[in-house]
Structures are given as C-alpha cells and as structure tokens.
Amino acid sequence: MTTENTESIIEEKIDSLLGMMTLDEKIGQMTQVRHFDDISEEDIAGKFIGSVIHTQGPLPGNNAQEWQAKFKHLQELALSTRLGIPLVFGVDAVHGQNTYEGATIFPHNIGMGAAGNAELVEKAARITAIETQATGFNWVFSPCIAIPYNEKWGRVYEAFSESTELTEELTKASIMGHQGNDLKSKRSVMATAKHYVGDGATDFGVEGGETTLDAEEVEKRLLPPYRVAVENGVGSVMASFNSLKGIPMHAHKTLITHILKGTMQFDGIVVSDWKGYSRFGENDVINAGVDMIMAVEGDFDMYQEGLKGGVESGEVSMERIDDAVRRILRQKFRLNVFENPFPNSSLIPEIGIKAHRDVARQAVRESLVLLKNEGNMLPLDKNLSRIVVVGEHANSSGLQSGGWTINWQGTKENYKGATTILEGIQQMAKGEVIYDSDANGNHYDADVAIIVVGETPYAESFGDIGGEMDLYQITLTEAHQKYIEAYASKGIKTVIVLVSGRPLVVTKQIEQSDAFVAAWLLGSEGHGVGEVLFGDYNFKGKLPHSWPKSEEDYNGKYGPNFWDDSITPLFPIGFGLNY
CATH class of the missing domain: 3.40.50.1700 (Glycoside hydrolase family 3 C-terminal domain)
Incomplete structure (x- = not known):
C-alpha cells in the first residue's frame, strides 16, 4: 500500500471518529495531563484525556517494568471509553531518556553541536527512541532547535548552535533518528521541534522574555530549522514561552496558523508548553492554533471548562476544535496506537546497554x-x-x-x-x-x-x-x-x-x-x-x-554572536585545535 493510500485511509478514519465525537470528547483529546496530581485515574476515561506527560514528580514505578505497567493501566482506562481512543505518552527526553535512572545519557545538544556530526546525532536520537519506548513513552519533547543569541539564557545548552545552518543540519538528523522511516515502529517515537519561535533570541537572554527581532530576521535566522523539521515529517511542534513584538507566541496566530500550518503546511500537533492556556490568554491560545494543552498544576478543570464555554459562546469555532482534534488523531493513527496501544516489554533489556553507551562515549569524545x-x-x-x-x-x-x-x-x-x-x-x-x-x-x-x-x-x-x-x-x-x-x-x-x-x-x-x-x-x-x-x-x-x-x-541585548560584527570574540564559532 502506498503512503498516499495509507494517509487517505487515516483521513477517512478521522472523519468517521470526528462525526461520532461529542464536544467533551474532543476537548478531552486536546488535553495533556501528568499521571499524578492533576487528575484522578477516573478522569482518564471520564474526561476523555488525550495524552499523559511524565515530568518532575512521583515516578511511575521503581523499574522499567513498573513504568510500563503504570502506563498500560492508564491506557486500558482510555480504551474503556465509548470510542476507545488511546492515549499518547510524552516525556522530556532531551539528551537520552534522561528521566529514567540507568538510561544512556548523551551530551546535551550544545555538545552535539560541537561534534557537528549529523550521523552521530541521528544515532543518539535512535537510541533515545528505543530507551524511551522501553520505559513506556511514544512521544518526546525534543529536539530543541532554538538559535541562542545570548549565553546568559538558561537554556543555551538545549540548542545545537548559534549557527542557523548547523542547526538545520542537526535538526534533520535528530528527527530522522527519533521517528525513523515509520512512526508505527515500536523503536520510534514522535519528535517535537521546540520552542516555536524565538525562545533563544530574547532580549538579554531572558527565558520567556521579549524577542524584538523584526520579521525579516525571524524569517532568516529562526524559522529555517522549523522548515527543515516540517519537511522531514516532525510529528509535533511546541509553542514557546517568549513574546514576539508584544504578542505571546502561544497566542501568535500569524506565526502558528498562517505560517507554520499554512505556509509550511505542518499537519501535526501544535502542543503548548507548561500551563500554556492559563499563562498566555486562555482561548486566545486555542484560536491562535495550539492544538493540545498541558493542563497541569491546577489548569485541568479551568481549561476544559473554559474551552467548552468558549465554544458554546462562539468565542472558539467548532472548525478550530475539529482542526485540533484531527491533528491529534492523525498522529495517533500514524503512531499505530489504535492497533498497538501498549508498551513493548521486549525493549526493556536494551536500556543502557554497552552498544548504546559506546555511541554516547563517542559523542563525548567528538564534542x-x-x-x-x-x-x-x-x-x-x-x-x-x-x-x-x-x-x-x-x-x-x-x-x-x-x-x-x-x-x-x-x-x-x-x-x-x-x-x-x-x-x-x-x-x-x-x-x-x-x-x-x-x-x-x-x-x-x-x-x-x-x-x-x-x-x-x-x-x-x-x-x-x-x-x-x-x-x-x-x-x-x-x-x-x-x-x-x-x-x-x-x-x-x-x-x-x-x-x-x-x-x-x-x-x-x-x-x-x-x-x-x-x-x-x-x-x-x-x-x-x-x-x-x-x-x-x-x-x-x-x-x-x-x-x-x-x-x-x-552589555547589549545579545552576546558575542557570529552575526554581530561590533564584538570581537576571544574565539570565533568553528574554532577548535587538535593534535
């Protein structure tokens, strides 16, 4: 069966599901929660939750078997609903499956940028996908493809480089490694390009601050890695905490709906960052084009109720809701979680094995x-x-x-x-x-x-x-x-x-x-x-x-970056001695 035929069948299945879904079920699909604190287990089915995230907090268990068992149980609750739409499980595996003790941990992206080896980046991402699947996840919030402009920013190390061109090259490698040639494989995970857009280019390097670059600079310096990500089939894009010319990125309809989804033709999930709904304008975030909300730390009820009220009042159109749910269901079909919803226990013995660590050690040497x-x-x-x-x-x-x-x-x-x-x-x-x-x-x-x-x-x-x-x-x-x-x-x-x-x-x-x-x-x-x-x-x-x-x-907004000729650095980008 051709890819075109497969995608056509997926769209037909989505049409069928959308036609049967209530508003509550649709809003549930647009909701991501932690497996602790935000919800009771009954909410998984009762509120039709679409995704579960694991992050700082209680562990799902003491070992990978227990992690998988926890997520299998939550998945069974989701499958018990009227339509049986499965969950997807997300995690910040940004340099290996770094939330699991005993996993292979690679150099952070800044080190991979120093190595500059696209083949190595792809290998590291492939290993991360395997070890992430082994602990029960099929979605990672990686790679970060920011272009840092000021080393005072606390997330410089999450990005590959201040070079847009190098970031483009390594973005492609990372996505190919995480997602492979077939998202249906239990050795692949859905990748996330983040944070869209301008997170590394805020004035004075302030996390979540104001990015005052003009549209031409954003187009030239910051957007190219996202085009590469979309061209290479990235499954999701995460909105950024920063504002661009006074508009929070989470509520930036021009950049999310018109440019990312329109011009770039991105057909995957736009996911919010932490508490994105309450922090950046509530239903303005949905109307801007964000499809799934991290409804965490007290946001859960206010988000679901606020969005439902927004639809009922006409503030948010059903067309916008259906677009969001279509994108979420599309990726669930591509991940094959309808057919194969549970973690693969056969991968557990591969966590932290010597062959994986050998690649990580090579990455250390080359970085x-x-x-x-x-x-x-x-x-x-x-x-x-x-x-x-x-x-x-x-x-x-x-x-x-x-x-x-x-x-x-x-x-x-x-x-x-x-x-x-x-x-x-x-x-x-x-x-x-x-x-x-x-x-x-x-x-x-x-x-x-x-x-x-x-x-x-x-x-x-x-x-x-x-x-x-x-x-x-x-x-x-x-x-x-x-x-x-x-x-x-x-x-x-x-x-x-x-x-x-x-x-x-x-x-x-x-x-x-x-x-x-x-x-x-x-x-x-x-x-x-x-x-x-x-x-x-x-x-x-x-x-x-x-x-x-x-x-x-x-002293200025930015550091001694390659594009600012007014500052002479101690060493230029690309410098490095050898024996």
Whole structure:
C-alpha cells in the first residue's frame, strides 16, 4: 500500500471518529495531563484525556517494568471509553531518556553541536527512541532547535548552535533518528521541534522574555530549522514561552496558523508548553492554533471548562476544535496506537546497554573542544608517575551532565550506570592518580594537575544569568578560580576541563592553563574525556558558539554572536585545535 493510500485511509478514519465525537470528547483529546496530581485515574476515561506527560514528580514505578505497567493501566482506562481512543505518552527526553535512572545519557545538544556530526546525532536520537519506548513513552519533547543569541539564557545548552545552518543540519538528523522511516515502529517515537519561535533570541537572554527581532530576521535566522523539521515529517511542534513584538507566541496566530500550518503546511500537533492556556490568554491560545494543552498544576478543570464555554459562546469555532482534534488523531493513527496501544516489554533489556553507551562515549569524545594546548601539553603520557585530578565536577556524573538529568534541575550526585571523568582518567593512566576535590591537598609534586571546573546543573529560567533567579554567573565561581590558582601559581602543569552549558568568560583561566578543554555537559559517559586527554583519540570538536572574551561583551541585548560584527570574540564559532 502506498503512503498516499495509507494517509487517505487515516483521513477517512478521522472523519468517521470526528462525526461520532461529542464536544467533551474532543476537548478531552486536546488535553495533556501528568499521571499524578492533576487528575484522578477516573478522569482518564471520564474526561476523555488525550495524552499523559511524565515530568518532575512521583515516578511511575521503581523499574522499567513498573513504568510500563503504570502506563498500560492508564491506557486500558482510555480504551474503556465509548470510542476507545488511546492515549499518547510524552516525556522530556532531551539528551537520552534522561528521566529514567540507568538510561544512556548523551551530551546535551550544545555538545552535539560541537561534534557537528549529523550521523552521530541521528544515532543518539535512535537510541533515545528505543530507551524511551522501553520505559513506556511514544512521544518526546525534543529536539530543541532554538538559535541562542545570548549565553546568559538558561537554556543555551538545549540548542545545537548559534549557527542557523548547523542547526538545520542537526535538526534533520535528530528527527530522522527519533521517528525513523515509520512512526508505527515500536523503536520510534514522535519528535517535537521546540520552542516555536524565538525562545533563544530574547532580549538579554531572558527565558520567556521579549524577542524584538523584526520579521525579516525571524524569517532568516529562526524559522529555517522549523522548515527543515516540517519537511522531514516532525510529528509535533511546541509553542514557546517568549513574546514576539508584544504578542505571546502561544497566542501568535500569524506565526502558528498562517505560517507554520499554512505556509509550511505542518499537519501535526501544535502542543503548548507548561500551563500554556492559563499563562498566555486562555482561548486566545486555542484560536491562535495550539492544538493540545498541558493542563497541569491546577489548569485541568479551568481549561476544559473554559474551552467548552468558549465554544458554546462562539468565542472558539467548532472548525478550530475539529482542526485540533484531527491533528491529534492523525498522529495517533500514524503512531499505530489504535492497533498497538501498549508498551513493548521486549525493549526493556536494551536500556543502557554497552552498544548504546559506546555511541554516547563517542559523542563525548567528538564534542570536546581544545581551546589551548601550549607546548603540546596534550596528549598526556599514560606513564606519568603522579596525576592530581581536582574539583568536584571530576567525581560526579550528576555535575557533568547538567539539567534535565534524572531530575528537572539535574542532580549533583552520581547516578546509576554512569562513568565519571575521574573514573575515566583512572582507567587510562598507568601511574598514580590522586583526587583532590577542593584543591586543598597540596599535591604540588604531581606531574600534572587536571582541574575540572564548571557550572552546577540548572534548567530553564533557573539558569538565566541576571534574570529573576540570578543564581549563576558568566564567569567561574570564586571557589573554582581558586582551584586553578592553587596549582597554576605553583608552576604545576595544568590542564583545565570546563564543564558548562554555555561558553563562559574564562579568559584569565585560559591564560593560566597549559591546556584548556571545553567539555560542555557530557552525560553519562565520562570515560570519553580521558580517552581524548591521553591521546587514544584526537580532538574533533569545534565551537558551536563564538566564545566571549569579557563580561562587557554582554552589555547589549545579545552576546558575542557570529552575526554581530561590533564584538570581537576571544574565539570565533568553528574554532577548535587538535593534535
């Protein structure tokens, strides 16, 4: 049967279902809830829920079998309804199935952008799809295809690069990896291009802030990755928290309905972000073209009642409701959940397997960017008699992985299945390796000090610099600067490894070092760092962002980006040394 025939049959099935559905059933399909707190289990059938999301909060169970069992039970409730329309299950699997401890965790997108290897991005997404399906999900809220303009934004690491062209290339690879050639496969998941549009280009890098770019710049710089996503069949697009010229993106009918659904001919689901209905204008959001609402944290009843009232009053047309439900049903048919609604338990043994971790370790190796290598300090000799490894980031898989790892805001602790940077160095070195967590060990007889410093995990607005939370800075902390000073001032050969979700102002620390490596947020396979430091592999990574030289680079709305000729960066985008 041809694709055209298949799609024609799907549309006929949708027409039949729509003709039988009540308004309540349609609004139910347009509703996404958590499997905890927002609803009672009876609401799944009683309110005709269309989708369930798992996020920060109670886990579905203690292991993948229990996760699958929980979602199977919820699916059975949905199938018990008059029309038996199945649920789809969504999760923020943004660098592996990062909500499940024991899964393979890849470098965040900024690291994948540094690697610049589309084939590798596709492999990582394919593995993420398998491990996500193994834990009971068929929809991921990934990839983030923002174009970050200011490193003070707390989500820089979720995006591939400030380069629109590189982002286009890796967007295609990510979608192909997640969705495969056939969404019906139980080894594929529906991908989500996010956040539409302008999330990374807000003034001063404020999460959910105002994007003041004109229409021409939006068209040239921000929309191209979405065109690529649509052309490659992305199943869903998530609306953004930001406003564009004063209009919240969730309520931006021109960009959602006219451009995305009209000009680009996107036929999938436009899903809101967190509490999108209550935050951005209620029924204005539906009228703008958002099809499914995350009705979470108290929004559930007010959303369903508000939308029903809007239809009954004529504020929202039935045509708009039917368009939304048609799109949701279309993707459910494409995912084959009507025929095959339950998770595949045969995939569970593939979670975190060596073959998957090998790909993640390759991604770590290829993402590392060498910024300095004075006197060919690197690669290190494996036979050095004494190596001191400094800094808590060296000995914590949580710290090396960043936000969206096990927890929404990440973790500072080690997590199951991961290898730390320190463990990787210990495996590579034949001499003595000493660990000095806070640089107070005075190991000045070492042949070399490998000092691992960086940011602590954060996600979303919590990571904004100078924003509402203002918990972070564009420089290293005073404590981490002292780690470097402690050894560099004694004349010890010093290799600095920076673990961060963005370029930081580290000009002085680069000067103090003999070698300096940008390692980004590398995920579960810390061993990859040692493999490159000791020369088993060469450096391949290139900067996906231009690198700032001073804090003054951020005096304007934007950082030292490639398109702003008024600022000369310390290193240009694309810079990266090798052996």
